[in-house]
Amino acid sequence: MYQVIDIQTKQVISAHKDRKQASRKADRLDLAYGAVRHVVRFVA
Numbered sequence: 001m002y003q004v005i006d007i008q009t010k011q012v013i014s015a016h017k018d019r020k021q022a023s024r025k026a027d028r029l030d031l032a033y034g035a036v037r038h039v040v041r042f043v044a
Helices: 019-033
Strands: 002-006 012-016 038-042
Touching: 002 019, 012 019, 019 038
Parallel strands: none
Antiparallel strands: 002 012, 002 038
16 A cells, blocks of 8 residues: 655545555646655555
């Protein structure tokens, strides 16, 4: 399970089974925000 996390607020935005999906979601959110703000983390 991979989580997309907001770096500034430490809030979990979404969770995905596939790293590629989580990475795409983080990229989409970063583009909308205009800066790197989201990170993908693996959670067992």
